[in-house]
Amino acid sequence: MSGEISRDEVAHVASLARLRLDDNELDTFTEQLCVVLETAANLNSLDLSDVPPMAQPYPLTNVMRPDVLVPSLDRDEVLAQAPDVEDSRFRVPPSLGEAP
Amino acid sequence: MSGAQELAASIRSGVQSAVAVADASFGAINERDDEIHAFLHLTKQRAQIQAQAVDDAVANGNDPGPLAGVPIAIKDNMCTRGEPTTCSSKILEGWRPPYDATVIGRLEAAGAVIVGKTNLDEFAMGSSTENSAFGPTRNPHDTTRVPGGSSGGSAAAVAADFVPLSLGSDTGGSIRQPAALCGVVGVKPTYGAVSRYGLIAFASSLDQIGPFAQNVTDAALCFDVISGHDPMDATSIPNPLTPTLPTVNDGVAGMRIGLVDELMGEGIDDDVIARTNQAAEALTAAGATVERVSIPATIYGLAAYYLIAPAEASSNLARFDGVRYGQRVEGQNVAAMNVATRSAGFGDEVKRRIMLGTYALSSGYYDAYYGKAQRVRTLIANEFATAYESFDLLLSPTSPSTAFEIGAKSDPMALYMCDVCTIPSNLAGHPAMSVPFGVGDDGLPVGVQILAPMLEEARMFKAAKALEDAAKGMS
């Protein structure tokens, strides 16, 4: 890893994360992210080839629940929290295309 | 206000009413929280109903539970049904969840009275509670200073004696560091010991809920209530946990305690190191043997943490898109609406971490960043395991410094350094807690950290109690 991130990469990452940055923010964030990634670069000195990754600290497996109905939420209580509702559905502006 | 244990005892025996105790708590908050800003929202009606129920139970000769009538404050990243839950973010302003977090149910079943929701760094990302969309919390010991974070509101609420207990969440030190800065006890339990169901996720593989208390015994009492298996959380540990309260006074005689070299050097203030050494001496005096131990991988903790936590956060925080709940800023199409909502709704620190995490997970960088950081986790856990072959517990400072001035740390990296001593336990999933131990050169509280192996909370609380007793003797 280089420990650096370019302004363009920050812009790309922001768009992936659905964030809009103005030019000033882009400059500031680029600089700050570079600093953090430089710190991350000190992991480079470690030989980790024989070390397995740890995704979860406590090693559980096969945690499952029975296929039994649990009451659902009250629809009105849920929809009351929504920014926009129509016809008992969540209303959003039009989508530009299909889901991937 | 007295401690939780005494309060519950006096309420159970009818000496005080839960309603009166709740009123007293609200009175104290009313008097001083304008200045401290520990709370974002008070749950007066819910508290009233619960306190009345506890009093009714006492009147009817029923057991209202081990936390009968004890007022408790909840960090505002845990869901409380019908009550605002904001994560100190504009994006969740006005949201009232339709459900309770598991810990909320457990607390109320034990008789506790929830008085309100406390301030935090937005989405628990920060170490000073300055990154709240609703303004900073101030340290009750010196209101020009931060209370630490991200659970600064919960730490301050206990330090200001508004409540004897509160809950925080700890992803990289967010309970222990503010506990140290506010001079209270703060516990980060074993990962999986306390259900995360209803805790708004920051970094799912690191987050744990834990108590703040004015003393170790109350912390143990609260831990015993909130911990235990929850079928709603697939990462919840199914094994029955050992209660910690019954053995809290057992002392440390015969225990082997390791003082972690790497957390006692560069970057840690001298007064903090001095207090930690004194704590080691106090434990020795209480019958433990204390030796230095080296855990080299801990120095990589910070770097690993600032890849893993943002990576998980970038995914966890995607759902704040303006579709189903919370704030929305309209746009021409749904993507534009998402962008407008998120850009206006998240603060800079949250955006910074979302972008960092998105980058760390993106194709081409995954192995170099996220994958590598996960291997560092294993390395740290392995080195801890080796250390625990020779030691029962480990000891270190909690925070590199005492409470700093509000606004003093404007550069993100400077703030990230606050968590250098606390992060390794989150990465390994081990329990750790902070206990107040004297004051620094500035007269502000210092906390020392006790680290324990997986599920050895009971052992950890014994040492904490021994330190607490020793600290009392000092002053």
Add this chain to the structure above:
Amino acid sequence: MSELPEQGQRVGTLETDNSKTVEGVLPEGWEMVIGLEVHVELATTTKLFCGCANNFGDEPNTNICPTCLGLPGSLPVPNKQAIEFAMTLGRALNCTVLPSIFARKNYFYPDMPKDFQTTQFEEPTNAEGFVQLPNGRSVGIERAHIEEDTGKSTHLGGGGRIHDATATLVDYNRAGVPLVEIVSHPVMHDAETARAYVAELRDILLATGVSDARMEEGSMRVDANVSVRPIGNDELRTRCEVKNINSLRSLGRAINYEARRHVDLWTNGEEPKQETRHWDEDGGRSTSGRSKEDADDYRYFACPDLPPLTPTAEDIAAIDAALPALPAARRSALAAAAGVEIADTTLTVERGLDMLVIGAIQAGADATVAMKHADQNLSDGQGQLTLESFAALVVMEVDGLLSSTQVKTVLGELVANGGAPGDIASSMGFEAMDTTELASLLDGIIATSPDEWARFLEGDRKVQGHFVGQIMKATQGKADGKVVNQLMTQRANQG
């Protein structure tokens, strides 16, 4: 990855050579390359990660909870039945069941409540299997992984067309419904094989009971990855993913259309764009959907909320033991019992009549006759018809006690109401005619039709129908045509 449990192959062998060009679909020298992604909704009571009902067609947003609505703070817990169904399906597809992990696939879409899909990426539950088709060929399966479904979007305005919509309404009842995504290798080269593969999958799903597999209702959804290449070349060229295929008929049309479109592009010196396309059944064409040009970055990572699944060898053995006989095995068994080609058993097995036929054969029935009735006269299934009565009826026909036509009528009655075949035949007056009675009838007819009889004696077999018809008329159809034929031959030989 931990050690894999020992898992034997089940039925047939993996033979991926399905190459075949269909006259007229593509110009000379081109072949299509087809891989299918089939999403199957599992027939559980509740959703994959929560206890909400997995129901089709309920009032919008009534089957929702914090987890399937992606509310802040909610967590997933896997449904044991869904996991078992997925493993059952994996074994039915001859896959190896592996230790697996759930991953998050990150992208924004309003009908996906968490803005990531919980799915499986690098370590799926089922890997490398195959489906054996009735023609004996096999289609290789790369993986069959578990994932959650999305909610349902309704696009307002623009006649329901997504691009002209003025708003979208979202119902999350379907969000979190358990799916298995079955990904085939790109080894099919004509639409007919693709259709046969999907039909076979559907039969396997129904046989195992893991899904109701209704394409029209969306509980089985097929996306086709289509590309083309010059024959004799084994490169994989740019493919398009065609979605919105709602029937087997659409599948064939969509594949042929898309492949033809690609050939036209290549022939014109252009290149197809890698993209998702939408099949328009009414228009008979595919339209451009979402471009995949700037390759999606889904930022997959192991879901930290979900511990790994690590089935043991015993778990898998239990799943194998509980598997019903699957279509491929049933076709083989029937072919062996009836002494026919596997391809000739398809219909019988599809109708679920294979056990009836095999049972009847074992009880002494003639295989050819039993197969004939199963294929021709039991199109709606066996109803009340038992194996014993079917066997008895076939034996009666072979012994000449009943005519084929009579057997068909009796079968109809047995399917509808059951009963004993002999009783039904006599209650219908289908007593077999005494041969002497028939012989005297024949003599009478010969006497009244001397010209026809003369022609018969000269070898004109066409006049046979005249005599059979007369006898049938006289006996009101009770006579067995075959017996009449035999009598005529005897009489002719007697001179």
